[in-house]
Amino acid sequence: MKRAHSCVGFAACLSLAAVGCAITSARAAAPATAQVKLAAPVQTERFVLKPGQDVIGRVQIVRLKPHQVLSDVARLFDVGYDAIKHANPKVNPWLASVGTPVIVPTQFILPDAPHVGIVVDIAAMRLFYFPPHKPGQPQIVITHPVGIGRLGWPTYTGVTRIVGHIAHPAWIPPRSILAEHAREGVPLPRVVPAGPNNPLGNWAMPLAATGYHTDVLIHGTDKPAGVGRRVSHGCIHLYPEDIKQLFREVPNGTPVRIVNQPYLFGWKDGRLYMQAYGALKDDKRPWKTNATLLDHMLTRTLIHHLARADQRIDWQRVRALVASPKIVPLAVSGTGLVGEGLVATLVQNRLPKGSAWNGQTHLPLTRTEFHKIMARYDASLKGKHAADLKSDRADLRAHRAGGAQVSGAARGAD
Numbered sequence: 001m002k003r004a005h006s007c008v009g010f011a012a013c014l015s016l017a018a019v020g021c022a023i024t025s026a027r028a029a030a031p032a033t034a035q036v037k038l039a040a041p042v043q044t045e046r047f048v049l050k051p052g053q054d055v056i057g058r059v060q061i062v063r064l065k066p067h068q069v070l071s072d073v074a075r076l077f078d079v080g081y082d083a084i085k086h087a088n089p090k091v092n093p094w095l096a097s098v099g100t101p102v103i104v105p106t107q108f109i110l111p112d113a114p115h116v117g118i119v120v121d122i123a124a125m126r127l128f129y130f131p132p133h134k135p136g137q138p139q140i141v142i143t144h145p146v147g148i149g150r151l152g153w154p155t156y157t158g159v160t161r162i163v164g165h166i167a168h169p170a171w172i173p174p175r176s177i178l179a180e181h182a183r184e185g186v187p188l189p190r191v192v193p194a195g196p197n198n199p200l201g202n203w204a205m206p207l208a209a210t211g212y213h214t215d216v217l218i219h220g221t222d223k224p225a226g227v228g229r230r231v232s233h234g235c236i237h238l239y240p241e242d243i244k245q246l247f248r249e250v251p252n253g254t255p256v257r258i259v260n261q262p263y264l265f266g267w268k269d270g271r272l273y274m275q276a277y278g279a280l281k282d283d284k285r286p287w288k289t290n291a292t293l294l295d296h297m298l299t300r301t302l303i304h305h306l307a308r309a310d311q312r313i314d315w316q317r318v319r320a321l322v323a324s325p326k327i328v329p330l331a332v333s334g335t336g337l338v339g340e341g342l343v344a345t346l347v348q349n350r351l352p353k354g355s356a357w358n359g360q361t362h363l364p365l366t367r368t369e370f371h372k373i374m375a376r377y378d379a380s381l382k383g384k385h386a387a388d389l390k391s392d393r394a395d396l397r398a399h400r401a402g403g404a405q406v407s408g409a410a411r412g413a414d
Contacts (some may be wrong), residue, residue, distance in 0.1 A: 079106060086327075169198070173414070
């Protein structure tokens, strides 16, 4: 049977609400059972870059299957929970009906950073790994969603590097986290052993000294539903399958650049596109009132593209996206629908070929457990742990002065 590649146009649909948009393709109204007639989903994790390319992937749409919720679709397509929820503001994360169309935000503008090693954009809650390549060979980028530091425990930004690989780590929580858990009535042991309940998951890569209050790691998690949210005490979380892949591929010494870029610009199909994630709550930069901040995100290359195409930026559209971020890249130059429409592909609701995940999870999470986790992670801890952080810094100085890391254990935040 011939497959139909259904393109779904969302004209004048800046809300990007899957149930609030007019779907212009007749095939888009097909029942959820007609999956075989739809295009296969495209992989969302590994891309071969053309020279100068800074926009990767494409937006996809699926229809919910029985017993499927937004977090299931997020993991299936390797996107974060907040991203898929933000792209579908009118879809109930837990109670959406079978057949509900869900926008899967699987198109990304690369951060404005050197394409070397690992780049993490905490505003996008996404990691990009640029493996080494020889001259004349194409550049590859591997990208995965991440969980970052919650309010009161911001993730470090700056340049550091991978300094180790720890398989099946035990976790040595700092005193601040021990105190926090004690206050909440769920005390932690001094050492959390390796296993299915370890917050570090099965794989951890410590980073070099950052000046942060405790050691920072890139690691897995025992709570995959928290990936793509502000869930950690400063560390960078990945889905279990994603950290396993990076653990194998990323060597010690790899540079890690952690940036905070909530608004990105890229060139695609002869137009300037903008991807608006929105500023984090503790980002104090005046993005909505200081246009200079956005000007700095326009590289010389992008300005050159605009000049050659004789195009101007629709600053009214840019301001609208700053005020109301839409997660997916939208055009902000050129003629016709400038930033007012999204073109996405309706695809089969299944694991894309080439994914790091095999579709199987050994970490089930009930709805009640999920809400409990998210309620705890969303709570701001400002003002609660200043004294604990001071003691953490003292612990960290003593730990680093003492020399080598404990074998098979990771000391630091989760």
